[in-house]
Amino acid sequence: RRSARLKNAHVGHLELVMGDITEQDVDVVVNAANSSLLGGGGVDGAIHRKGGPDILAACRALRAGHYGRGLKTGQAVATTAGRLAARWVVHTVGPVWSATHDRSELLADCYRNSLHVAAGLGAHTVAFPAISTGIYRWPVESAATVAVATIAETRKQTPDITSVRLVLFDKRAFDAYEVAAAGQ
Numbered sequence: 001r002r003s004a005r006l007k008n009a010h011v012g013h014l015e016l017v018m019g020d021i022t023e024q025d026v027d028v029v030v031n032a033a034n035s036s037l038l039g040g041g042g043v044d045g046a047i048h049r050k051g052g053p054d055i056l057a058a059c060r061a062l063r064a065g066h067y068g069r070g071l072k073t074g075q076a077v078a079t080t081a082g083r084l085a086a087r088w089v090v091h092t093v094g095p096v097w098s099a100t101h102d103r104s105e106l107l108a109d110c111y112r113n114s115l116h117v118a119a120g121l122g123a124h125t126v127a128f129p130a131i132s133t134g135i136y137r138w139p140v141e142s143a144a145t146v147a148v149a150t151i152a153e154t155r156k157q158t159p160d161i162t163s164v165r166l167v168l169f170d171k172r173a174f175d176a177y178e179v180a181a182a183g184q
């Protein structure tokens with residue numbers, strides 16, 4: 001059984017969970033969206049499938065309003081979480097990995113902006129996936145270092161967020177984030 005292999009750990013103020021982001025009982029689930037906001041594969045597909053049509057309807061409304069050109073890389077915006085246990089989904093667009101350009105600040109923006117949006121909503125608990133490490137091909141060890149450092153730094157400015165959980169889909173990602181968190 002898959003659950004027999006699930007792992008979790010607390011490292012400093014971070015909670016690391018091996019599992020599915022759509023199953024997290026938190027105030028905010030962060031979506032690794034794309035700039036269209038209209039759905040995709042990976043985390044995005046899983047959130048829309050499980051959360052139901054209200055999330056896509058809210059995303060379409062954003063596109064019809066302030067986000068006519070979509071969401072820029074590093075930005076974050078909230079919608080309902082539909083049928084998920086969470087109260088809100090915060091959509092953010094990770095950078096596509098580049099071997100020639102360092103896009104770490106854009107990846108850091110995803111974590112910073114998502115936490116600030118969550119704090120603005122009054123959220124206390126937030127779950128992140130490993131943004132950019134799937135379809136956007138970011139090496140997981142590097143993405144983990146950026147994620148862990150940025151979350152630690154941003155939490156000093158968002159004291160009402162009492163729990164930040166990183167939800168890793170497989171053991172390899174979990175182990176990389178655990179190493180990064182221990183080195184923080």
Ligand code: ADP
Pocket residue numbers: 019020021022032033041042043044046094129130131132133134135136137138167168169170173
């Ligand atoms: P991106 O386009 O930002 O790379 P992806 O959704 O393709 O986003 O992948 C981000 C990470 O999320 C990958 O490591 C992938 O394995 C993982 N992932 C995919 N589905 C889920 C899920 N349901 N819950 C948690 N993590 C997931």
